Amino acid sequence: MTEAQADPDGTGAHRPALRFGDRSLTYGGLAATASPLAARVAGAGRIAVWATPTLETAVAVVAALLAGVPAVPLNPKSGESELGHIVSDSAPTLVLAAPGTQLPPALAALERVDIHAAADIDVRGTGAASPATGAPAAPIGSPGLTPETPALIVYTSGTTGPPKGAVIPRRAIATTLDALADAWQWTGDDVLVHGLPLFHVHGLILGILGPLRRGGSVRHLGRFETAGVTRELTEGATMLFGVPTMYHRIAETLPDDPALAKALARARLLVSGSAALPVHDHERIVEATGRRVIERYGMTETLMLCSSRWTPPDPRPSLRADGEPRAGTVGVPLPGVELRLTEEDGTTAVEAYDGETVGEIQVRGPNLFTEYLNRPEATAAAFTEDGWFRTGDMAVRDPDGYVRIVGRKAxxxxxxxxxxxxxxxxxxxxxxxxxxxxxxxxxxxxxxxxxxxxxxxxxxxxxxxxxxxxxxxxxxxxxxxxxxxxxxxxxxxxxxxxxxxxxxxxxxxx
Structure with a gap:
């Protein structure tokens, strides 16, 4: 299908935005679906979203952004005790879920709003989406809302205690997505495929809001399968987002699956995050496909901090001169991100760029969260006196500035x-x-x-x-x-x- 056929009236409304399995929405359809839901939840305080990997979750988060209401994505696999803590801590007034979804008892006291994300909506009269700013009414920068307005409250994994709610402002989302667009040459022509959960920043912010901000589209697999990756990349998807476990499965499958190798070779960009991708898996993927996986580094509280920059494969001339993907590293800090390594005292800077001297990563920049909800002591402890966020991650820096994560401080x-x-x-x-x-x-x-x-x-x-x-x-x-x-x-x-x-x-x- 040509661009003119996909967008016959030239408004952007008919451009594909979201596809989950055999259900999809154009930008106009997304506007027609999300706008009434935004009107319903406006002024509701905080709202919870039962974040299944479905069209409904994406529509709910877009509606919350349109309404200027902070959304709390809930992991459907969370236990009753963890869900109870999150609901008590964030105090949402509503829970948004797909019709017919059975919600756990921890959410019984919340008013329920069903998300009607019908496919094939008639987009006439809904107004055009803006591919340049990425979604109906440009939700991350809607009029009347400030950059500091909370957009999401995403709960950490709780490895050192009860999960903490990181308050993520609109400013952080916009900054991160625009920095990645610069690093990866990410445009409205890109079609992203992924099978990540939608209750955390990788799957939701990068994987759903990222394509919408660029005016491109996303095809979600529902759950990750190498056959789905092969199908979508063969049918025109240009980017793949995954975590190391997924790329490990890809590397294991490649020797016996030439169709997967061919599909990956067609991709413009393969991105891995959330943990380090083993060098061995890097090498196996490169050998089978000729494509290097780009690693990026970030966390809930900071969104994205580092990445290698995308360079076109040979024989096309390189458009970037500042870094190719390199196995074992997460690249260099993104635009706007200040990054330093410190000694164990948390204040003495590690000046070495020798690939050996280990220090804790500390960062500053507009991509950071605002606070831990209801946890002023934890918020204060997370920052140094001069405003650097303590990531708890340990790293070394190579002579050319590439950052290599060597583990968690704890x-x-x-x-x-x-x-x-x-x-x-x-x-x-x-x-x-x-x-x-x-x-x-x-x-x-x-x-x-x-x-x-x-x-x-x-x-x-x-x-x-x-x-x-x-x-x-x-x-x-x-x-x-x-x-x-x-x-x-x-x-x-x-x-x-x-x-x-x-x-x-x-x-x-x-």
């Missing part, structure tokens, strides 16, 4: 024999061993070393797992002897959360 910084070691680089080295399918690294107390390095391995062949000596020698050859694991545990699977991140606090041994 779980991935290992102090062994006088060295500060990031678990992430050891995990990448372990994954290069042919006998290792999955790997995680932690530290445990050691009377001599302070901490010793412990590897948790899912072997490729459970009947013949690699020994501790074999893995120690493997790591020592690739990194340095002091980074070799001293203890190895073999597991059937690593504990992971809904985003595929390894839950290291669940790794225990007798």
């Amino acid at each position: 779980t991935d910084l290992i102090k062994s024999g006088g060295y500060k070691i990031g678990a992430g680089e050891i995990e990448n080295a372990l994954l290069e061993h042919p006998g290792v399918r999955e790997a995680a690294v932690t530290g445990e107390p050691d009377a001599d070393l302070g901490e010793r390095i412990v590897a948790w391995i899912v072997p490729a062949d459970p009947q013949s797992p690699p020994t501790v000596h074999e893995l120690a020698d493997h790591v020592a050859r690739r990194l340095a002897p002091h980074k070799r694991p001293r203890v190895v545990h073999h597991l059937d699977a690593l504990p992971r959360n809904d985003m595929g991140k390894i839950m290291k606090r669940a790794l225990t041994h007798d």
Whole structure:
């Protein structure tokens, strides 16, 4: 279909915006669906959204943005206790859900509003969408609302206590999406495919609001399947967003699936986030498709902080001169983002760009959240006196400024024999061993070393797992002897959360 056929009246209303399975909305249809819902929830205070991977969730969030009402996306897989905490803490007055959805008892006290996201709406008389600003009535910059108006309240994973609600202003969303548009040459001609959940910033802000802000479209798979990726990229999608678990499945599938390899080779942009993508998976994807995966770095409180910049593949001439994707790094800070590394005291700057000196990442910029809802003490503790946000992530910087994340300060910084070691680089080295399918690294107390390095391995062949000596020698050859694991545990699977991140606090041994 040509652009003229997709948009016969030239208004933008007939351009495709959202597609979930066999259900879709044009920009005009989205306006016609979201605008009445926005009128219904206007003035409602905060609203909860039962964030299933459906058309209804996308429409609900757009309606909330149009109305200027903060939306609280709820993870449908959350337990009753966690949902109860989030509802009590955020105090929404309404819950938006798809018709017929059975909601849990924790939401029983909230007034329910059904989202009627009908497909094939007659768009005549609805007014045109603006592809340049990306959605009906340009919701992220609607008149009468300030950049500081809260747009979303997204709850953190709660790994160190009850989940905290990060208040994300409209300013942060717009800044992040526009910075990524600059870095990735993201335009209204792009068609994004992903299968990410819609209760967090990756799947919802980047994966739904990103295409709408550009005036492009998104095709959501409902749930991730490599067959769906093949189909959508073959049928014209240009971008794929995923997490490392998804790209690992892709890398595992590629040798026996030439159609998937061909489809990925057609893609303009492959993006991974939420955790580090193992170098081994990078290399397998490049070998099979000729496409490098771009990694980006961010978190709930900061949205996006770093990324490699997209450069067209050969033989087209490069449009960018400031960085190609490089396995094991998250690129450089995005426009507007200030980033520094600090020593353990949280104030002394790490000046080295040597690829070895580890420091905590601290950031400033317009992409940051406003506060933790109802948690002034936690908000204050998250920032330094001079306004830098403490990410808790540890990293090193290469001589050209590329940032390499080596782990979380709380779980991935290992102090062994006088060295500060990031678990992430050891995990990448372990994954290069042919006998290792999955790997995680932690530290445990050691009377001599302070901490010793412990590897948790899912072997490729459970009947013949690699020994501790074999893995120690493997790591020592690739990194340095002091980074070799001293203890190895073999597991059937690593504990992971809904985003595929390894839950290291669940790794225990007798």
